[in-house]
Amino acid sequence: MxxxxxxxxxxxxxxxxxxxxxxxxxxxxxxxxxxxxxxxxxxxxxxxxxxxxxxxxxxxxxxxxxxxxxxxxxxxxxxxxxxxxxxxxxxxxxxxxxxxxxxxxDAFGFLESLRQDLPAWKPSTGPAVVLGAGGAARAIVFALKSAGVSEIRVVNRSAARAERLVADFGSSVTARPWTAAGLVDTCLLVNATSLGMAGQPPLELDLQSLPSTAAVADIVYQPLRTELLSRASAAGHATMDGLGMLLHQxxxxxxxxxxxxxxxxxxxxxxxxxxxx
Ligand SMILES: NC(=O)c1ccc[n+]([C@@H]2O[C@H](COP(=O)([O-])OP(=O)(O)OC[C@H]3O[C@@H](n4cnc5c(N)ncnc54)[C@H](OP(=O)(O)O)[C@@H]3O)[C@@H](O)[C@H]2O)c1
Structure with missing residues (x-):
């Protein structure tokens, strides 16, 4: 003091x-x-x-x-x-x-980061896929839901944790297995797991079925340029790293x-x- x-x-x-x-x-x-x-x-x-x-x-x-x-x-x-x-x-x-x-x-930070770093993304554009069901994923689901995203798909390793999140957030939020993430009509993909973070396993997700107009966000910020963001960027997607959320929150x-x-x-x-x- x-x-x-x-x-x-x-x-x-x-x-x-x-x-x-x-x-x-x-x-x-x-x-x-x-x-x-x-x-x-x-x-x-x-x-x-x-x-x-x-x-x-x-x-x-x-x-x-x-x-x-x-x-x-x-x-x-x-x-x-x-x-x-x-x-x-x-x-x-x-x-x-x-x-x-x-x-x-955290939800405020994520939305403000989207506003600053992905200005072309609008909540009404279409479904969002959130990878993860931990504390950060809960904040992101809350943020997307309050911003007006009408369909949010939660994909998590532990199905029970994803189901708990879904039960807390209502019918616009559904749980999906990794093998059927439902990327084909997704407008925003967010990694809210710790996969891809320094010292953690890589995030393995095939982006081929993701529409080229979809934006990709990763809230991991160590490294800032995650492998997911590099792949997404190379495939022509607009991307957002995790630093903006950290600063805005x-x-x-x-x-x-x-x-x-x-x-x-x-x-x-x-x-x-x-x-x-
Ligand atoms: N940018 C920011 O401001 C900001 C803010 C908060 C957090 N973060 C970052 O977000 C990440 C998650 O944080 P959190 O607080 O939500 O952590 P958490 O509550 O521990 O949740 C971790 C999440 O990652 C998943 N996961 C971990 N290891 C996995 C593996 N080997 N395979 C598949 N899934 C795995 C977990 O799945 P299970 O449920 O199956 O275990 C869970 O969904 C961290 O990297 C953290 O640094 C960034």
């Missing part, structure tokens, strides 16, 4: 040293010449709730939450936004008037804590990319 009245925030995780959030928020604080600080806040699961409550009563404006605390954060909030409730996880805490508010900004928290609406631009992208190498 910095002993001044300047707003303080940070990212809660265990481990958390790898988090790029301090670099990202630090860039904005400097760029907008704002008083305030943002730091890594390592805390093990068994101390999480007490630690958050101590931050809230010790002058912190709020915090981001990363693995493994996102569900625990949801449980301790006095109120949560509809996205966090539907996704089942909180990634942004705001301490206001003695209360703890929880938000999930940080905006609501920053605005709430430091009272300034930040922008995602080339300078921020370059600053965060430096931390990825």
């Amino acid at each position: 910095n002993g001044s009245s300047a707003p303080m925030a940070g990212v809660l995780g265990w481990p958390v040293r790898h988090s790029l959030s301090p670099r990202l928020h630090g860039h904005w604080l400097k760029r907008y010449d704002l008083p305030g600080s943002y730091e890594h806040l390592p805390v093990p699961p068994e101390l999480f709730e007490g630690y958050v409550r101590a931050l809230a009563t010790n002058g912190y404006a709020g915090a981001n939450v990363t693995l493994p605390h996102k569900e625990a954060a949801l449980a301790l909030c006095d109120e949560v936004d509809p996205a966090a409730r539907a996704i089942g996880a909180v990634n942004t805490l705001i301490f206001r008037d003695g209360r703890i508010e929880g938000q999930n900004s 940080a905006r609501p928290g920053f605005e709430a804590w430091f009272s300034h609406r930040p922008e995602v631009d080339a300078a921020l992208r370059a600053a965060v990319l430096e931390g990825l190498t």
Whole structure:
């Protein structure tokens, strides 16, 4: 804690040293010449709730939450936004008037990234296929559904997890096996699994039946240019990498804590990319 009245925030995780959030928020604080600080806040699961409550009563404006605390954060909030409730996880805490508010900004981040990086894609264009049924996939399904995509197909290794997601999101969302992903009339394909990430197995999906007009997004950002995106790009698809989602999801928290609406631009992208190498 910095002993001044300047707003303080940070990212809660265990481990958390790898988090790029301090670099990202630090860039904005400097760029907008704002008083305030943002730091890594390592805390093990068994101390999480007490630690958050101590931050809230010790002058912190709020915090981001990363693995493994996102569900625990949801449980301790006095109120949560509809996205966090539907996704089942909180990634942004705001301490206001003695209360703890929880938000999930991943869906917002994904939609803003689509708006910036794939401006030609429109929710009404047609069906979307989402690969994955974990936390990130839930955020993406929530985002696409709230944007008005009328049909979302979820393809996941574990069928039971996909079925749980489908049950939570209603009839416009269906589960498909990998072998019948239903790419033939797809307008947007999103990888929300960890496949293709550095150190993980490759993502093996034949793109041949994907219409050439379909856009392909990968939320993996290490590496930034995944093999899926390279193949999609070579086949003429418009593509979007995972960095935009990471940068845009940080905006609501920053605005709430430091009272300034930040922008995602080339300078921020370059600053965060430096931390990825
Ligand atoms: N760009 C961003 O801002 C952003 C934000 C959040 C997450 N991400 C990235 O998104 C990815 C997923 O994150 P998450 O939080 O959703 O993780 P998660 O909850 O652990 O889910 C992992 C997903 O990947 C699938 N998967 C993992 N290994 C697999 C394998 N060998 N074969 C087939 N499927 C496999 C899982 O399938 P099962 O259900 O069958 O296990 C599940 O659908 C990570 O790479 C993460 O870095 C990016």
